[in-house]
Amino acid sequence: MRFLPLILALILSPLMRGIINRTKARFAGRQGPPLLQPYYDLWKLLQKGAVYSTTTTWIFRAGPIISLAATLVAAMLMPLGGWPAAMSFSGDLIVFAYLLGLGRFLTVVAALDTGSAFEGMGASREVFYSALAEPALLLGLAAIAKISVGGSILSSLSQMHSQISLHLWAESGVVLVFVALALFIVFLTENSRIPVDDPTTHLELTMIHEVMVLDHSGPDFAFILYGASLKLWLLGALIVGLVVPSSGIWVVDLLADLVGMIAISVITGAVESMMARLRLVRVPQLLVGAGALAVLALVLEYKN
Amino acid sequence: MTIAALILIPAASGLLSFWLPSQLGRRALLVAAAVMHLGLTLSLWSARPEPTPGSWLAVDTPGLLFLTIASTLFMASAIYCTGYLSHEDVATHIDREERFLFSNEPESVFIGCLLLFLASMTLVTLSQHFGLLWVGVEATTLASAPLIYFHRNHRSLEATWKYLLICSVGIALALMGNFVLAVSASAAQAHDVNLHVTNLLANASKLDGVWLKAAFLFFLVGYGTKMGLAPMHTWLPDAHSEAPSPVSALLSGALLNCAFLGIFRVHQLCTAAGEGEFSRSLLVVFGLMSMSVAAVFILRARDFKRMLAYSSVEHMGILAIGVGLGGAGVLGAIFHAFNHSFTKAALFLAAGNILLVYDTKSINDVRGVQRRLPITGALWLAGFLAITGTPPFGTFLSEFTVLRAALDADRAVVATLYLVLLAIIFIGMANVMLKMSQGTAPESTPNSSKDKLVSVGPSLVLASLVFMFGFYIPKPLRNAFDEVTLSVREKKDSLEESATIVPLRVENETLTAISTEVQSALHEHGTEPKTDAEEIRE
């Protein structure tokens, strides 16, 4: 039963996209695509053949595969609703972050493999922004580790999540809020959502993630889409786990967290509908700001 | 007997060569005399002869050390000369820089003076009387002047004149020093006190301090001029750059040390008389001045022989500092005298080869020596590393010892200046010597001669000696160093000191700084050698 969070992630992750898109549609006053649309897309893509550029090498084909593999392993580290993750050990949060990094590395390299200027451009922005997002993520986790477990050697994501209680909220709620904010910005960045990136278009030169995968098609693209939605789910679950206090009764917790996942999807949709994309030069400031939030949280922690 | 031979052989053969008709004979004579001299010198290490009647001349450890240096270097440059002279065309030829005609000094005069030069240096190292020492030093000046004027062109004449005038004036002051010393000696009640070194050392305590110190001042300036301590060094770069390379090697490697021996003996005397602090501080000051001046001009060097000359000034400074710091510093200094002489001689001989082939002394016109003259180039690089005190050469160990002495003595300022100046000089020399030896050589050089055994052999031997010193110092040599080092310790109150020393320290220090034989010898005399650190702290 340890595998429950993993299984949920594998099954439900595309749904998040559906919810987000539906929310955006509602804000725009449209009917919007069906909630399950992402599943249909994946299915369709898996049926198709593929077209490869003559420039590309095996890297181009390896990219989607390995990044999906990395994301899958990362998924094994993510607990949900009081259920410990499939694999949980001290410092797994670091491994989690770096597995996502591996995925990114391969995606970027695959993009460069096409030798296209667009992909190159997207790749260069991707690496830059993620480099800035990384500190925010880890500092945020450090803050949580400190307030929740205290003593990292014994702290794993699962423990951290299980430690989040109403009492802790009462004690150091500010820290939690700040960290949650910081992580949310990271969440938006890593999943290339507005205000950092725009997942819906991929032809303007301002795009980041979407333009990197421009040349992928068929199953490869399916892998990529699925990997992306998995990533969305995982980072979401991370935040939800840190925000939603755990009562100890697993049914309650599980439901609470699922609600949280829906909530975060809706919020994301709302943000995307209400905000405009930032100018590229502004994005680093946003990310540095996220990092600052995390540090601030820790400093506040030392205060009391 | 041996002592007389040591002086007479070169002197006689020198005079002989003035009249010897055959060129071949003269060169043979030169080498023969050098070989005999070196042989005799080395024999001294096994058995020291009785001093001459009246103990005017005798072999004592400091003298023997410097005699060995001089003799070895003379051997090297004698062999080098045989090749060198055959390159020099006797006919009138065009001057390199000023484009006028000039002709060399007759070879007979050159070789004759060379041998007389050796004789006078031997006299300096062997004389046990300050007056005689002075005579010897003055004699070296006179014998070497014609050597500098070998190429009879404007510049060498100018150099010769400066050398003659400045050194003569300096030496004259040293003579004054002799007389002042005599006064201070005649202060001693006992009437048998004269200027014999041993005699003075024995009666050191009776000497009149005021006059002794005055004497030291005169000696310092006088012999300091000859030794090339700034600011009396001014003649040195001119003479060294204009003299033919083998002569430069001798001047820089042997002559300067002889002058240093003069200062050292007086310093010994001051220490014995309990005035060591006075002479030490002055030596350190002058040493630092010399190093700084050298640093200045090495950084702006345009002529590589001048640069080598300035580096001699630097190293004389190091010797002065070492002796001035006392304790292990003396060991460092004496050891450094060896390293420096051999390295510098090797470098000057290599410079001679470069000069011969490229026919210029200007640094900017020399490139790719290690391609044009592989062995000379390698020597040039090795020499550079050695002269800048880089491991694994002996110079590193000696300079390290001096540094250690400085820090042991809590002379942080001295140590810092010493290191900074060494670093600056390293940079300066690196800029020059690397530029010269590396890079692509010009397709055609003025002279097409290659490395020959006679032209690189001597410096190869010298360089490898310095390299050996980096790993291994022969036992007798090492003991000699220690003996000299101990000879300039403050003799006073070493007895009660011996009680107060932390055993661990003494054990370590003596194991490392002073070899065990001497230690045991000291134990017999009941005096415990103190660590250098404490000696100066006291």
Added chain:
Amino acid sequence: MDLLLDGLIVLVGGGVVALLLSRTPLANLVGAISAAIGSAIVLVPAVHVVLQGVTPAEFSAAWNVPYGSFTLLLDPLSAWFVIPIAGLSSIAAVYGFSYMAHFAGHKSLGTPWFFYNLLVASMVVVVTARNGVLFLVAWECMALTSYFLVVFEDEKDSVREAGRVYLIASHLGTAFLLVFFVLLGREAGSLEFSRIADWLDSSDGFSPGMSSLLFLLALIGFGTKAGFMPLHVWLPEAHPAAPSHVSAVMSGVMIKTGIYGIVRTLTVLGTSQEWWGWLLIGVGVTSGIGGIVFSLAQHDLKRLLAYCSVENVGIIALGLGVGVLGIHGDAPAAAMLGFSGALLHVLNHAVFKGLLFLGAGAVIHETGTGTLDAQGGLLKRMPWTGATFLVGAVAISGLPPLNGFISEFLMYLGAFEEDSLLTTSGAVTALAAIGSLALIGGLAAACFTKAFGIVFLGEPRTDASRDAHAPGWGMRIPMVLLAGCCFGIALQARPIAQRLTPIISAFLPEATLKEPKVLDAAFVSLHSISVACVMVIVLGIALAVARKALLHRREIGSSTTWGCGYAAPTARMQYTSSSFAQPVTQFFAPVLRTIRRFSPPQGPFPKSANLHSETPDISMKFLFRPMYRLVDRLLSMLGWIQHGQVHLYVLYLAATMVVLLVWYLGVAV
């Protein structure tokens, strides 16, 4: 121990023989073989010591120089450093044989091999020496031999200049070490490490001031060799100039002797102070971030790698800093983790940096240039090199499933621990460590996606890169071996890290744990990491199979890369290295101070337009050169002394005499 000596003898002997063979074709063979075998022999006892954890008796021979003695000891710490030194040197020697082959004929190959062997030997002696003088001699020999290897192609001006900078820098560094050892010997009464240890036991150790002074001297002296910013100036010059297998050794292991020096200093001093930890972390942050940012701004592959070495020694310094903090924050587990991370990273960096330099060497060997924007599409032409380079790139970015991640993970864990346990000051420092480690990781990924992407992917940008051929097996095998090590270390993380614990507690008793179970947790996670790494690989394979199945009997089209409908894309339309790095370089512009010369296209039909950008090293440009100029100017003020007027020369003499007399008679008497 005897094996160690035998190995050294083989190295030196082989080197001398090679030197004697000089220009003959045999020299290359003899040199390479002796280097490879010699280092391999040295490797054996080192591995044995690390595995058994037992220290063989020290080898000591009398050495008749002042304060000197020839004392070698292969304790676990030394052994740990000998392993990468000997291993990488051996592998690089194999590579070097093929690499040097094309210099045969017009250059003497005996000389470089002579220096190579001596370099390896002196590195081994440096990390095993137990006497100050011996250490210094070996240290300087290391600098010199590597210098002569750097100037192997001294007909190039750039190479000569690089060599000069290197030689001077390392000499100045050594000056600090001289003072360090002299003071050490003066305090402890001996330059024998063993005697210093005795002295520490018998007496009450160094005074705080003195120990801090000693530590600072060591940090500067060793830091120059290790390449800490801003002392790194020689590094980006020298490493590219050297032949690639030498760059691999220099960058992979030689600079680690600096790290060894610092670690050994901590041992020898016997004490440490908390602010040393802050300082080390500060140094680490500066070097780490600075190094990788400058690395990103480079246009030359080997320069990029060189700067990245600065980044990695920065990471190591971070680890050490975390360790020292741990000792003083009473978090021994954290200390242990910090030091383990640092030491493990020493090994890891040796592996992947060696690998990357060998790869770069292969590229330069084939295309004749290291300029990034002159490459492209090399993966098709040299698949082995490309694949191994990719492995190295992923490893050096500190990503799983490769070794780079393991060491960084340990440091993270240590820093997290301190962040949670320590008081404010220490915790904030630990925090800085976490933040910068994360940032460095991200930037490193950026840097190496760039390096790999531009060089090996896309279309060839020049004919040279189009006509490149794959290098022979002589050069492939070493790279494959090293790439294998990258995986191996990651998959054997736990046993290797456990080996480190006794080593560290041997030289730092303070770091030993009261209750070891805390650390076991860390080892458990190392194990799970290895498992995770395996899973990534397995899943990857599985997905590949799945994909194959899916695409089975479907039409697979192939066309040119889609250029938004642009019909005739050319290789020159690809993204260049500088444009790839542009967002980062722009963000860090104040630090980088890149010089841009831009002539924009003009008119409706622009004839030409070009953009030239170069990033000179700031500390070189704004710190060292000005300092040098200042000294030069100050000294030139004295230039008038030697004016050639003889009568004034006599005046100097007379003045000195008179001044001395007046001083003496007026003051002294």
Added chain:
Amino acid sequence: MGSLADTILIIVVLLNLALLGTGRLRPSIRLVAAQGMILGLLPLLVSEHGAGLRLALLAVATVALKGVAFPKLLYRSLRSSNAKHEIDPVVGVTASVPLGLLLLAGSFWMASRFQLPAGVEVASNLVLPVALATILCGLFLIITRLQALNQVLGYLVLENGIFVFGVALAHEEPFLVETGVLLDVFVGVFVMGIAIFHISRTFDHIDVKQLSRLKD
């Protein structure tokens, strides 16, 4: 007898001043010769217990060298060079004399700071100041006069000063050393003479100010 020594020393001082006052070379040589002659007498006066054979020989040698040989040598090289008098000295002849007096004063101060150690008796208490003054005067000549010949003269004066001191104070100087010293000085002057000869032949002047090609 002390008075006699005093007179000699005073003459020496006067000769110094005269030397400073003359720019022409020939008279300068003559003055130096005179100084040498006078000094030749000094050894006979210094020791209280009569002039021994050693001192007599020393006196003769001194006169022979300082009074006869050196002037001869210098005249030779003067003839060889076409220099007649000092061209433009660093310090003019007229200005030199008062400066010479200053030097004299300075040397008297120095001498006053030295007190002779016990057991050293000296013919006249003028010895030390005069010796120092002569030494300084010699150095002054070398520094201010630019004709090579004049510098040799300066060197001789310096030597004379030292001689005064040596003869008067250092009794223990053995004969061997005395002769060695004199011999060295002689050869020194001889070699310098040759050098001057070469200089005047190669440069056809003996103005050392122009000998300054070698510099940095």
